[in-house]
Amino acid sequence: MYKQSQVENKRVLELLEQLRNQCLLNGVGGLKSLAVVFRRIDTDFSKRLCYQELDEGMKTYGLEVDQNDLKMLFDAFDRDRNKQIDFLEFVAKLQPPLSKRRIEVINQAFDALDANKDGVLKLEDLRVVYSSNARQHPKFISGEWTEEQVLQYFLDSIDTPGNPDGTVTREEFMNYYAGVSSTVDDDSYFDLMMRACYGLPNRRT
Missing domain, CATH: 1.10.238.10 (EF-hand)
Known part of the structure; x- marks a missing residue:
């Protein structure tokens, strides 16, 4: 620094x-x-x-x-x-600063996607834990994309731009959602949004 x-x-x-x-x-x-x-x-x-x-x-x-x-x-x-x-x-x-609460829920989402717990998201992980979400994508429903293409699109959208390698690290995942976070003013709404998106359990009060 x-x-x-x-x-x-x-x-x-x-x-x-x-x-x-x-x-x-x-x-x-x-x-x-x-x-x-x-x-x-x-x-x-x-x-x-x-x-x-x-x-x-x-x-x-x-x-x-x-x-x-x-x-x-x-x-x-x-x-x-x-x-x-x-x-x-x-x-x-x-990157916009993230509150502790936002960092926690982003990490929980990453952990939920990381099926084999190796600290890196790959297509294999998404096939295990995100396939049902992929099948809800409009382009899958229309038949334009296969499930594999939907999962690859999701992975590429988070991967480092200009240097995609087919995998997403925790840092890349955090950086992506720091950008998303900047569009959401309220911590509670961001938390609910992330939990709904990734099927995470409700936050303990």
Whole structure:
């Protein structure tokens, strides 16, 4: 993590909030789409960007930020002072903060899907625990998609954009639902939504 003194810089926090809000205007997948842009710029697959590449990515995605402010953000994340930043860390910092209650129910949903308990979601897991949900999908009902295609679509929608590998880690699952969470104001409603979606038991009071 970058230096605590920099994290506490009020202007840096304000800029992160502004960028987060701009990304979320593009919907639940806004932050994932930004990560895709950065991955395309990262031609050497180092997961690091120089200032010019960060600037290019921002402009490509359509984010508006003053050059002085962007330099301040870059410096805050350039913890090694090597004129490069970890863009995945940068994107992660833009994720809306999650309450303890939301984190708990997201973890419960992941655990419910992880049929073989290996910490990674794969098609095999979804076949075991999510097939009944897949058969309710409109494209399965219409005959346009097979059950396998529905499950693959669900997996791909959560997988890391720009770098799909057919599996979803707990971190990727959490990042996806951080985006969903940003569209739901109330903790109780988010909790109920997740429990209904994944057939989780009611929350104990």
